[in-house]
Each structure stands twice: as C-alpha cells, then as structure tokens.
Amino acid sequence: MSDPLANSYYAATAHEWRPRSGIRGDARCDVAVIGGGFTGLSAALACAERGFSVILVEAGHVGFGASGRNGGQLIPGLRWNASELEEEFGSERADALFDLCWRANRVKARIAKHGIDCDLKAGHLEAAWTPKDFDAMRREAGYLATRFGYESEVVAKADMAAHVATPLYHGGIHDPQGGHFHPLNYAIGLAHAAEAAGVSIWESQRAYQMVNTIDGLSVLTDWADIDARYVINATDSWIGEVEPDLGRYTVPIMNYNIATAPLANADALLPSDAAVADSRFVLNYFRLSADKRLIFGGGERYSQTPPRDIAAFVRPFMAQVFPQIADTKIDFGWGGAVAVTMNRLPHIGRDGNIFYAHGFSGHGALVTTLAGELIAEAMAGTAERFDVLANLPSRPFPGGKWLRRPLATLGLLWYALRDRLG
Template sequence: MTDPLTFSYYGGSAHRWAPQPRLDGDRRCDVAVIGGGFTGLSAALACAERGLSVILLEKEKIAFGASGRNGGQLIPGLRWTASELEGEFGCDRADALFDLCWRQNRVKARIDKHGIDCALKAGHLEAAWTPKDFGAMRREAEYLATRFGYDSSIVAKDQMSAHIASPLYHGGVYDPQGGHFHPINYALGLGKAAIAAGVVILEDSRALGIAAGHRLTVEALGGTISADYVIDATDSWIGDVEPDLGRYTVPIMNYNIATEPLANAEALLPSDAAVADSRFVLNYFRLSADKRLIFGGGERYLQTPPRDIAAFVRPFMAEVFPQIADAKIDYGWGGAVAVTMNRLPHIGRRGNVFYAHGFSGHGAMITTLAGELIAEAMAGTAERFDVLANLPSTPFPGGKWLRRPLATLGLLYYAMKDKLG
C-alpha cells in the first residue's frame, strides 16, 4: 500500500489486503457508509453485526486518509481535560463523557475480538514542556484519581529517564490505559472483519453527494447507492460530500518520519510508551515493533507538503533526541488533521444521515467508539450517541474562501506562543 505523495512506514509494513472492486452501477442496501477510515469501518462493522446490509464507499483505498497516516498513538479522552469538561458542562455530562471517552477502550475490544495483528502496546506519556505545564498535568491527574478513580502515574522530572532519554521535559503523566499501534494494520483488520460480517467494501469509488427522497441516495462516480441510512465518515473531505458540514473544520497538515531500526531504541524510550508533549504544536513519538523511532513534529497550514519531509521533521527530532540527530530516516509522510473551532469532535445526525468528523488530532481511539455509537443509535438506542452528539460546535468564520486563512492566523498565534515560551 503506497501513498501517492509519500511512502509511509505503515504502508511499507502493511499486511496483505485484497483490493476491493469499484462501484459499477446502482445498488441498494440498508446502510451506506462513506469513508474507509476508523470511523467508517467501525460503523459498517457494527451495523452488519446488527443484521443490516451495508455498503461502504472509499474514494481511494482503505485507511488512505488520517486513519493510515497518524502517529499511531492511542490517547484516552478528548482534547479537553476531564476537569474542563466538568467546568463547562456540569457533573452529570462530565460523568457520561468520562465513561465513554476514558473508560471505553473499543479499539482494544475490537483487536481482541477479531484477533487483529497491529503491534498493540500499552502505555502513553504526556510530557511537560514547561514547569507550568507539569503543574497543570499533576493537578489533572490528582483530579482524575479523586473524582473518577482513574489510574495514572505522576512522573517527576528526575523520574523521566525511566521513560525518555531527553533532558527537555519537566515531568509528565503516564497513563497505562493509553498506548500505541500500527494504524493501517488495525484498519485492515477492521476491514477484513467487516467483509466477514457481510459488508460490501468498494474502493476507488468517490461519493459526490447525498440526495434526499423516499430513500436516501448516495451519488458517486460509477453509480448510486440507495439506502435507508447514510453515515458520512469522510472527516477532512466531508465538505466534498456535504459542503455545509465542511464549515465546521479546517485541515492542518502534520508530518511524520520513521528512522531506520535503531540499535539503541530501548535506551531512547525505556518504557516503550508513546509520548506526546504539551506544546501547542506538539512533538509526538514512539517506537515501532521493529525498533524504529516514529516521530511527528511541526505542522503546516498549506496543504502542499514540504519538498523533503525528512528534512522538515528532523530538526524537531534532533531537539528532543540529539543523540540520534544524524540517524538515517527511511520514511517520511504526512496527512491532514481535521480540527474544529473548540477541538471537540463534531458528531450528529440530520434525519437519517449520521456524521462524525473533526477529531482534532485525538481520534485514534474515539473514532472506533463513534462508529459503534452511530450503529447503536441507528438501531434505536441513542442515549450514548447523544452524549457526543450534544457537544457544542461552531462553524469557522469567514465562509468558503476566508475560513482557512482566518483559522491559520489563530493557529500561527498559538504556534508563536510556543516559541516565545
């Protein structure tokens, strides 16, 4: 599996996947799913498990988008902390959100159920870039322990060497419920499980729009799909299918590199945890199963990639790990992260059309949950779906032409604050 712009480590180490056919003609089903990433695949699988006939359309190949390009980090929760959620929404809603987004590890449940081989490992470390950040992390960890009985470990600065061989960080919080995995192999595992459950997956089949009528019709290159329900799981491309929903997100480009296998890999990250730091433009990194450092750093607000992705990301890696500043980089790749105004996902339904997008760089765990909750709501039990669907959402200002430039100005402001400390 290759990416037309770059060649990723994930693509280079993906399990075998039999290419699926294109849409050719008109079809009917109970549920049409648009998008072959984590959200769409998990929704399609969960619907099929309920006895519904499902057709999934993917514009490119399974896991072509963010689901196959991310850092492979599994981070419980949302972009807001649990205490922020309680402060904004009150105790009852905070309880419901915590139960779903922190306690529900649907990724591990799917891996266990279907025997998905995706190099799953436990442990995630949030690393404090400043002493102030560490103070906030410590308070949040204490709040989680007291309020919810949530198990995490506060790591003082002088204890950080047990996790990371870098002097830059002022402490952190280790979460054993988090972890990391091979995202494409997870997606392919979901795809194979979906096919086994009866889902028809059609690749190279671009959806053009959704038309209302007695039944919904997904209009696509090559034909149409008539369905009782439609699930739009296109994330960064949602505006291509439903332009009004595209107003709720802007795409931010993130880039990753993978070094050659490192002889000193275990010395870099002794606990083998995934790490993300606390900067606004954060660094995030982990070891692969074959002992490469996978490192994400920096971001761009243009959708065109840098001419040399390895050269773009290397300085960020060298700042954290100067001991491997000159390590050979075998892979460089990138992709778009769809972010919302408030960094909370935008999930909901309009009639019989369900949607979930805008996971804002925090989606590797919650996307599987979102897909399953959509199937649950479709089957008539919407209480848990509504917990996420009722999160506030606001379109970016500026309309079609100014939305991205205005959002970019705001993002640049916070990126500059990073540099100024």
C-alpha cells in the same frame, strides 16, 4: 488522487489487502457508509453486526486518510481535560463523557475480538514542556484519581529518564490505559472483520453527493448510485466535498511523520516503550515501532502543499528532543491533513437519516472506533450514548468559503508563536 501513504512506514509494513472494486450501476442497502477510515469501518462493522446490509465506499483505499497515517498514539479521552468538561458541562454530562471516552476502550476490544495483529503496546506519556504545564498535569492526575478512580503515574522531572532519554521535559503523566499501535494494520483488520460480517467494501470509488429520494437517500458515486435508508458520512478532512455545510466546521492542518532506520539504541531512547506526546500547542509525538524504529511527528504546516523533503522538515524537531540521533538515517517520511474543529472537540451528529462524525482534531485514534459504534447503536434505536457525543458544542469557523482557512491559520500561527516564546 495522490496517496498520502506514499513513502509511509505503515504502507511498507502493512498486512496484505487486495484492492476491492465496486460495481457499475445501481445498488441498494440499508446503510451506505462513505469513508474507509476508523470511523467508517467501525460503523459499518457495528451496523452489520446488528443485521443491517451495508455498503462502504472509499475514494482511495482502506486507511487512505488520517486513519492509515497517524502517529499511532492511543490517548484516552478528548482534547479537553476531564476537569474542563465538568466545569463546562456539569457533573452528570462529565460522568457520561468520562465513561465513554476514558473507560470504554473499544479499540482494544475490537483487536481482541477479531484477533487484529497491529503491534498493540500499552502505555502513554504526556510530557510537560514547561514547569507550569507539569503543575497543571499533576492537578489533573489528582482530579482523575479522586473524582473517577482513574489511576495514572505522576513522573517528576528527575524520573523522566525511566521513560524518555531527553532532559527537555519538566515531568509528565504516564497513563497505562493509553498506548500505541500500527494504525494502518488496525484499519485493515477492521476491514477484514467488516467483510466477514457481510459489509461490501468498494474502493477507488468517490462519493460526491447525497440526494433525497422517495424511498430514502441515494449516494451518488463515480460508478453507481446507492439507494439506502441511512447514510453515514465518515470522510473527515474531505467531508465538505460531500456535504459543503459540514465542511464549515473544520479546517485541515497538515501533519508529517518520519520513521528512522532501526536503531540499536532504541530501548535506551524510550525505556518504558510508551508512546510520548508533549504539551506544546504544535506538539512533538513519538514512539517505537515493533522493529525498533523511532516514529516521530513534529511541526505543522497550514498550507496543503507538502514540504519538498518531509524527512528534512521533521528532522530538526526530532534532533531537538533526541540530539543523540540527530544524524540517524531516516527511511520513511509521510503525512497529510488532520481535520480540526474550532474548540478541538469532535463534531458528531445526525440530520434525519444522515449521520456524521468528523473533526477529531488529532485525538481520534481511540474515539473514532467508539463514534462509529455509537452511530450504529443510534441507528438501531438506542441513541442515549450517541447523544452524549452529539451534544458536544460546535460552531463553524468564521469567514465563509474563501476566508475560513486564512482566518483559522492566523489563529493557529498565534498559538504556535506562543510555543516559541515560552
């Protein structure tokens, strides 16, 4: 399995983590977790804190998937605006979703509880690509303040220079509750906390099937069969390899990041040190690292074959936003798949004693930790908050095994074209 963290800034600056190996032969536990990203690690940790015995298996290494290579942007909420959630689901469900996905910052809580060193910074800016986008942002900010008492800063176009040194955007919303971090170091910190709570982590061990047994469930892996009362499938882009039916609910989008060499003018580029994401469908998103590099994500590919030169692929998007560093040295380029659902809401639920959470659609750096903890909560017998997310609507992509991805790609290309047409 090729490593999506090859030539990654995060891998180059990760805290020490020696590979964990599993066992050859059979094992038994209360909870078997498949996947060593934010969802799986937080679920394993929360289950262990509740007294369950837990084995976590990961085909690669901790943080191998999107959790270890994402843009590091901590954006409160879901891909739908809070006003859209209320319009679609009514005030009671909107209140419950808001409390979980905007107010309950479980990432910050875990970082504080376990002393995780992951370069946590406050502040996130949503930048308006068009005047129409800014008008919509301003209305949403007013709605959040009036309806929920959630305060953010409306930034007019003339004031954007206080946050980002580009004339490209037509205003934005600065959310002090958002922020950014080093995602791989957060994953490693969760893994250390999980082990301290008693979780057994097995890396380089692929789980390829789940079967029912007389006593419960069995997870079949490369080297061992794990008998468990409960299974948590937290494999996201790879979920179809373990449960093909769940694979119908997402398609992978390939996303790529670069990190420049340290910049002498870094603070001038992003004076407030906020993370920034713009409002285009195929968005640009960027932030400063702790050592003053610009970490920039831009463009998407719908083929799973990566570009020959990731830096060359992403550089034009960076140069459009920041022409003043168009020719700067790029030290790192990396990327991989992000699992996207039809409606961009996560697909979370359970089938008997099998729990799953996937399809965070590029908006999961905060909500994945929450999802893992809610699964543990439901497993322990209190499912009310889990059900708030599990009851979000979902449906599989059309087209079956062979046409699902091509049909989804056509739709995605149409929205990308709308970006270019304005």
